[in-house]
Amino acid sequence: xxxxxxxxxxxxxxxxxxxxxxxxxxxxxxxxxxxxxxxxxxxxxxxxxxxxxxxxxxxxxxxxxxxxxxxxxxxxxxxxxxxxxxxxxxxxxxxxxxxxxxxxxxxxxxxxxxxxxxxxxxxxxxxxxxxxxxxxxxxxxxxxxxxxxxxxxxxxxxxxxxxxxxxxxxxxxxxxxxxxxxxxxxxxxxxxxxxxxxxxxxxxxxxxxxxxxxxxxxxxxxxxxxxxxxxxxxxxxxxxxxxxxxxxxxxxxxxxxxxxxxxxxxxxxxxxxxxxxxxxxxxxxxxxxxxxxxxxxxxxxxxxxxx
Numbered sequence: 001x002x003x004x005x006x007x008x009x010x011x012x013x014x015x016x017x018x019x020x021x022x023x024x025x026x027x028x029x030x031x032x033x034x035x036x037x038x039x040x041x042x043x044x045x046x047x048x049x050x051x052x053x054x055x056x057x058x059x060x061x062x063x064x065x066x067x068x069x070x071x072x073x074x075x076x077x078x079x080x081x082x083x084x085x086x087x088x089x090x091x092x093x094x095x096x097x098x099x100x101x102x103x104x105x106x107x108x109x110x111x112x113x114x115x116x117x118x119x120x121x122x123x124x125x126x127x128x129x130x131x132x133x134x135x136x137x138x139x140x141x142x143x144x145x146x147x148x149x150x151x152x153x154x155x156x157x158x159x160x161x162x163x164x165x166x167x168x169x170x171x172x173x174x175x176x177x178x179x180x181x182x183x184x185x186x187x188x189x190x191x192x193x194x195x196x197x198x199x200x201x202x203x204x205x206x207x208x209x210x211x212x213x214x215x216x217x218x219x220x221x222x223x224x225x226x227x228x229x230x231x232x233x234x235x236x237x238x239x240x241x242x243x244x245x246x247x248x249x250x251x252x253x254x255x256x257x258x259x260x261x262x263x264x265x266x267x268x269x270x271x272x273x274x275x276x277x278x279x280x281x282x283x284x285x286x287x288x289x290x291x292x293x294x295x296x297x298x299x300x301x302x303x304x305x306x307x
Contacts, residue, residue: 014066014071061100160177240265
């Protein structure tokens with residue numbers, strides 16, 4: 001598949017963008033823009049979605065959101081610089097720079113939260129939205145994570161509680177305890193896929209965005225997003241929406257049910273045996289579900305038969 005990269009100016013920053021073209025383009029198949037998670041985790045762990053280019057005959061766009069990966073970093077930016085509105089504006093800038101008049105959006109984890117923020121504004125070019133493994137509210141996310149945490153072995157829970165209380169979250173015992181949670185609810189593939197490790201490594205090397213907006217880790221949320229919610233606003237989303245999650249996802253059903261309950265044109269799919277990184281755990285099945293949904297909402301949908 002032909003792959004090109006470029007850097008797109010955004011304010012006084014730059015966004016690194018990768019565009020994957022299909023070998024055999026399908027007429028009417030609209031481009032797909034992929035939004036990665038974190039915030040601040042870069043695109044590497046979702047780069048396998050580029051396979052949708054050849055599988056569906058459409059262009060697939062990945063980009064690293066500012067503050068991470070190959071895009072501009074701002075480790076000295078004030079806390080209030082890093083807001084959802086910043087990333088909505090960056091998305092609009094990428095779409096405009098690429099000349100995308102009509103497109104699909106797929107967001108994973110934080111990317112799905114960002115996708116919802118984008119869709120609430122009802123951009124004219126948005127043909128469909130896929131919200132993958134994402135909460136509609138961080139309060140619901142923390143409640144779900146706490147419920148999953150309560151199911152961890154007693155010694156693991158004790159280590160988490162003790163080190164959080166003491167502020168010793170860099171202690172190897174705490175890191176090992178968090179990994180037990182991650183192995184159950186973030187990515188169940190062992191060994192951990194290299195794409196995920198690459199994303200994690202770049203975040204740990206420069207964690208400004210993740211630590212500012214999220215906090216310490218996936219279930220100890222202390223960042224600026226801790227009160228984030230779009231529960232009331234998602235009723236205004238007009239784009240057809242697919243909501244997906246894994247059976248053992250850290251995004252528990254209560255976190256994403258507001259999307260299903262409130263978005264007018266919505267469907268959902270839960271992958272048995274999968275967790276938060278469904279696209280890494282069950283890549284072919286994940287892409288098949290997404291591909292069928294995209295085909296239904298392409299420019300010439302009548303020419304497609306969902307598989």
